[in-house]
Amino acid sequence: xxxxxxxxxxxxxxxxxxxxxxxxxxxxxxxxxxxxxxxxxxxxxxxxxxxxxxxxxxxxxxxxxxxxxxxxxxxxxxxxxxxxxxxxxxxxxxxxxxxxxxxxxxxxxxxxxxxxxxxxxxxxxxxxxxxxxxxxxxxxxxxxxxxxxxxxxxxxxxxxxxxxxxxxxxxxxxxxxxxxxxxxxxxxxxxxxxxxxxxxxxxxxxxxxxxxxxxxxxxxxxxxxxxxxxxxxxxxxxxxxxxxxxxxxxxxxxxxxxxxxxxxxxxxxxxxxxxxxxxxxxxxxxxxxxxxxxxxxxxxxxxxxxxxxxxxxxxxxxxxxxxxxxxxxxxxxxxxxxxxxxxxxxxxxxxxxxxxxxxxxxxxxxxxxxxxxxxxxxxxxxxxxxxxxxxxxxxxxxxxxxxxxxxxxxxxxxxxxxxxxxxxxxxxxxxxxxxxxxxxxxxxxxxxxxxxxxxxxxxxxxxxxxxxxxxxxxxxxx
Ligand code: ADP
Ligand code: MG
Numbered sequence: 001x002x003x004x005x006x007x008x009x010x011x012x013x014x015x016x017x018x019x020x021x022x023x024x025x026x027x028x029x030x031x032x033x034x035x036x037x038x039x040x041x042x043x044x045x046x047x048x049x050x051x052x053x054x055x056x057x058x059x060x061x062x063x064x065x066x067x068x069x070x071x072x073x074x075x076x077x078x079x080x081x082x083x084x085x086x087x088x089x090x091x092x093x094x095x096x097x098x099x100x101x102x103x104x105x106x107x108x109x110x111x112x113x114x115x116x117x118x119x120x121x122x123x124x125x126x127x128x129x130x131x132x133x134x135x136x137x138x139x140x141x142x143x144x145x146x147x148x149x150x151x152x153x154x155x156x157x158x159x160x161x162x163x164x165x166x167x168x169x170x171x172x173x174x175x176x177x178x179x180x181x182x183x184x185x186x187x188x189x190x191x192x193x194x195x196x197x198x199x200x201x202x203x204x205x206x207x208x209x210x211x212x213x214x215x216x217x218x219x220x221x222x223x224x225x226x227x228x229x230x231x232x233x234x235x236x237x238x239x240x241x242x243x244x245x246x247x248x249x250x251x252x253x254x255x256x257x258x259x260x261x262x263x264x265x266x267x268x269x270x271x272x273x274x275x276x277x278x279x280x281x282x283x284x285x286x287x288x289x290x291x292x293x294x295x296x297x298x299x300x301x302x303x304x305x306x307x308x309x310x311x312x313x314x315x316x317x318x319x320x321x322x323x324x325x326x327x328x329x330x331x332x333x334x335x336x337x338x339x340x341x342x343x344x345x346x347x348x349x350x351x352x353x354x355x356x357x358x359x360x361x362x363x364x365x366x367x368x369x370x371x372x373x374x375x376x377x378x379x380x381x382x383x384x385x386x387x388x389x390x391x392x393x394x395x396x397x398x399x400x401x402x403x404x405x406x407x408x409x410x411x412x413x414x415x416x417x418x419x420x421x422x423x424x425x426x427x428x429x430x431x432x433x434x435x436x437x438x439x440x441x442x443x444x445x446x447x448x449x450x451x452x453x454x455x456x457x458x459x460x461x462x463x464x465x466x467x468x469x470x471x472x473x474x475x476x477x478x
Contacts, residue, residue: 008042009034012066019062027231028055035080040071045080048270052081054263138240140201141211146194152319154312157188160303164192164276168199171207171242171274176301178265178275180248182282183305186345189278192305193244196276200242207241214250218257230260237264242274248297249279252288262293269296308344310388313337316344317351326355332370339374341386350374385428385476387439391421393475397468406441419451420469424476426452 009032017025031051036043046052055063067075148168153161163176179196181189197209224233237243243264251257268275279286282304283297308316314337321328332354340347354373358365394417395402404414405421418441425436426448433445440448458465 003037005034005037005042008037008070009044011070012042012063015066015069016059016062020059021228023229023231028059040074041076041078042067042071043078043080048081048267052079053266055079138208138210140197140209142194142197142201142209144198146191147198148195150319150323151188151191151195152308152312152315154308154315156306156308156312157192160192160305163301163303164196165199167274167276168196168203171200171204172272177269177272178277178297178300180277180279180283180297180300180302181305182279182302184307184342185280186343187305187307188344189280189305190246193246193276193278197242197244200274204241208239209242209244210237210240211244211246214245214247217245217261218250218254221257221260225256234260234264238267240268240273242276243268244276246278247280248277249281249286252286255290258290258293262290262296265293265296269299275300307342310337310341313341313344313347317347320348320351328354328365329367331367332365335367335370336374338386338389338392341388385424387421387425387429387431387436390424390428390476391440394421394424394472397472397475408441419454420472422448422451423455423469424472428476 013029016029028051031047033045034042035045046055063077067077148161148165151157151161160179160181163174163179164181166174167176167179181192183189194211197211200207200209221230221233224230245261251261265275277297283294283302286294286297289297314333317333317337321333336347336350336354340350350373353376354365354370357363357373358369363369391405392402394400395404398413398417400414400417405418407414409415422436422440422443425431425440426433429436431439433448437443437445437448455469459469460466
């Protein structure tokens with residue numbers, strides 16, 4: 001004899017089937033098991049918390065109407081949720097709402113603490129993976145040259161790099177989930193994100209890794225809405241083991257995309273899959289983001305990439321030249337690294353221009369050629385002159401070693417060079433007095449202020465000194 005709950009649910013399904021697309025019905029209603037009917041409360045079992053949330057968000061109206069029709073106005077629906085993976089010992093987990101309410105109350109759905117020490121994810125029934133779909137090979141879209149091997153380590157990237165390395169050893173199982181890498185443009189976010197993906201592929205060839213630019217993701221989503229196959233879109237993303245989303249700031253203000261990404265994120269995270277995001281801002285500064293999404297970005301680790309110091313910039317250039325089998329005088333490399341300090345991509349662009357020029361004109365790469373090229377390059381990119389560069393020009397001008405600026409010595413000519421470096425840093429950069437002081441011999445802001453006054457006084461009273469200042473200024477602007 002058929003149980004009453006099964007009969008009731010079957011009648012509900014008939015109504016539901018007539019009201020939604022067949023694919024949606026198959027995806028969201030076929031996996032549901034009716035389990036009980038008591039006092040006009042029908043309990044249905046759903047395969048995961050996400051599934052429950054999805055039903056509530058998308059089909060609550062239809063469900064309410066249907067239940068009311070079958071069980072009368074006292075009818076209620078109760079969910080029994082099979083808990084996802086390692087989040088709770090208590091299962092099944094019941095959530096219920098009265099169908100007569102105006103608005104369903106979500107009974108505090110799974111905001112359970114995440115215990116990372118429990119890494120033993122149980123393989124649960126996953127309703128989102130259409131049988132057979134899992135076998136499709138996902139092209140990772142990773143760029144081979146953006147490897148860890150080619151990612152030079154420095155103070156500027158140590159935290160992000162080592163977190164990335166740890167993730168590649170153990171994707172989804174470290175505390176760095178999600179990993180959010182942020183920095184200004186051209187400082188290596190995309191490179192590092194690829195490096196992690198490539199390394200996961202090395203360590204775990206069977207894992208499905210996907211790199212996607214956020215604007216691609218947005219367009220795919222829009223297409224899926226247009227073609228009415230959003231479920232396929234979601235299924236696809238939910239089967240990824242390591243999802244890398246580059247430039248996540250582009251979802252700002254895109255509510256629908258954020259919504260769908262939220263669900264994908266939850267599913268992946270709950271199943272111990274790894275999520276890696278990059279952004280041009282720290283999470284707190286991301287505007288136009290849904291708070292619930294933003295709060296999830298903060299679950300793992302947010303690590304920034306800083307502007308690399310001079311040694312790291314030189315090492316990056318040397319590595320690049322070495323890989324390409326090209327030789328270049330050290331002074332040219334050094335000059336390049338000095339001149340372009342805030343954006344590695346620009347620095348590489350200048351290197352390529354120099355190489356191209358020297359090949360085209362069949363000229364040897366000399367410092368002279370490099371200077372000409374960089375001048376052009378720099379003018380085009382309205383670069384800001386850096387403190388490093390100013391120090392270099394000042395020291396060159398007086399034939400002093402660069403270390404002199406940072407030394408403790410009180411020799412008159414060195415004190416003067418240091419003061420000039422401070423003066424020009426104030427004039428040509430946007431750095432604060434404190435920052436300038438820090439980089440010019442570890443002095444405080446008052447010393448910088450004093451230096452600026454001294455230089456101004458001397459310019460007015462000392463003719464020879466004025467010539468120095470004018471000449472250095474010209475060199476800086478070359
Ligand atoms: P972002 O995504 O932050 O704008 P990219 O990842 O595109 O920056 O990096 C710009 C360029 O700088 C790339 O060619 C990249 O290979 C290079 N680059 C950045 N950081 C490093 C590094 N630490 N070592 C070597 N190359 C780097
Ligand atoms: Mg990038």
